[in-house]
Amino acid sequence: MFDNLKIMWHQGKQFIPDVTTAKVPGIFRGRPLISMANVDETVLTDLCPTKAISGNPVCIDLGKCTFCGECAVQFPDKIRFTSDYKLSTNERERLIIKEGDEASIMVNPENVRKEIHRLFGGSLKLRQVSAGGDGSCELELNATNNVQFDVSRFGIDFVASPRHADGIVITGPISENMAEPLEICYNAIPNPKIIILAGTDAISGGIFTGSPALNRSFLDNHPVDLYIPGNPVHPLTFVNGVLSLLRKG
């Protein structure tokens, strides 16, 4: 008993009081800033492992970027990753950052379905499906509910049964072998329901783009409500992304 109290005392305060303003330690590759500096665009676009960089004007697609940081190392005057971890949005085009862009990435409230706030604003239960995910996004999604990030405090929880869920969180590039289980799981969730893509692999296929072992047709048939970039997604990116979707428009 006293041991337990002692252990608890030694932990001090671990939770992050305000997850919307918390600072991430050290360096973090969040929302990039692309300057107007002149660089050899062919070299720049060519070095990216996932073709996330396009030229004229120079843009980075955060839905494709693996946040490897190589472009910023080789072109420090052109590209800089800031520690802004709020990267989520409900519109795919908003993930494309153009040179000169400095604005934050935000959810477009106009396009959030009206029932999302009304039904899920106070409580959102999510079923996570890893469809070829390497385990890294899965680890970070687990971390969203540890004592530090504690996403449950917002009424956001991961549940075991799709029947209890209000939506699905997909990680991984969607392997052919997971395509059917994913579809079955999604169909088992009662309407209305949301779809969240967590991580670069889920959003675009990431480094697996072009692999014949994928089957991403699920995404052609169902509307996506939230894109959360990252490789893997940072817990703060996830928490803030979901909160911004649920917030009253």
Added chain:
Amino acid sequence: MNYISIYNNQTIALNDIPVLGYKDFRNINLELLSDQPERHCVSYFGYKDNDKIKLFCCIADDATHQIYVSSSMVDMNTIRPSFSAQNHNFEKFEREIHENFGIPYSDHPWLKPYRYSHNRYDENKTIENYPFYKGQCEELHEVGVGPIHAGIIEPGHFRFICNGEQIMHLEIQFGYQHRGIEQLFLQKKKLLERTTLAESIAGDTTVGHTTAFVNLWESLCGYVPDPSLDYARTLALELERIAVHTGDLAAICGDIAYQLGNAVLGRLRTPMINFFQEWGGSRLAKGLIRAGKINYPFNQEHADRLNEILKAYEPDFGEITEKLFRLPSALSRMEKTGVVSYNEVLEIGTVGMAARMSGLKRDIRTSHPYNLYGKTIVHQPVLKHHGDVYSRAQIRKEEIKQSIGYLKKLIANVPEFNKPEDVSLTPASGKFVLSLIEGWRGEICHCAITDDSGNLVAYKIKDPSHHNWMALAQAVRNNDISDFPICNKSFNFSYSGHDL
């Protein structure tokens, strides 16, 4: 000579590997392993060479620190005797070869689909129709779990045959995570693409697999890395080990409903992965390990910071593990649960923790040293003997302490790092190279073969989970099905590492 002896990360000419008739090939490799627990097969694979299949078998010898490599050229139609009928260590390897190329075996004991890879030989075999073993008995019932599991983890299917609450048999079906990584290694030709692929083999072993790749790649390109690179890789490997082991101990506590242990160990993992972010910008070390360079040099400030983190970690870790391993309710769930004996792990051919838990000494850091192992870090494997959940938890606790010692030793002497600049790396032509790493889970093996123009013709990846999943199936036999989660967690194998 029937085989060629090489060392870890040694590039040799492909032509120097003896090509044997299948009969000799089989006999010699079986002979190498017979009654020699210090030898184990680290990779056995094939690739298509015109209309034939060229097979390579690589046997590591922990006593001599060498790896014995031999090869054989076979056609796809002749029915052949398997290695597996004589030695179960080869069971998975041959299933993989059979699935990929259709090579028929006359006496393979368990010739079932392996991962349903997209380029499999027989496309009529589909993942929905896996031929599970059936217990034809009215007393028994089956329990199917997955592919999607209750928690936030990767998919795989478990099929139990139970007598009431008691598990009689478990069969695990894989393939859901298959992304075609080995094929992508050949398709994507840029170094950064391949490095990113290596980082995505198993997201919980980013450092392990990426280090295996870069060590291999540098050797293949005839590049000798600066000592600072070896330093960074060794440091990152030990840091990854501490982070994952801590998280695993938390998960074990979670599964036995020891909430305090779960919360404390869970939060102790955070400073370790956050340190990865402070150093290289990613909590799971993506972007950190690169061939020929490092984009995020480690400096004295990092060393001081890590020292601080370790200082804060140690007393809290010591306190909670001391409590955990004295708590009768925790011990009763861990002791004698999920036992795998020495003979069983030897027969399965497990590696890493899943071998050391039962007294089988397999640790690449000692047996086939790389980077700073065998030099700055002279490693002694932690061995346990009961092969139960308790042994697996104990190994983690002791390895964490050991790794902290290694980190302290490393940070006491930070080398000079070069500026992050690309060096030119061109793979040599007509070569074979093999790279072994002891990741936190166990032995990782990557092999590469180049053709006469220096193009990759084969890239073979083996995660320790390839060998080890069978140990889980064995561990749960005769246990209550309610103990399955803790058995599973105490091993923590990788689905993506298996499925590739």
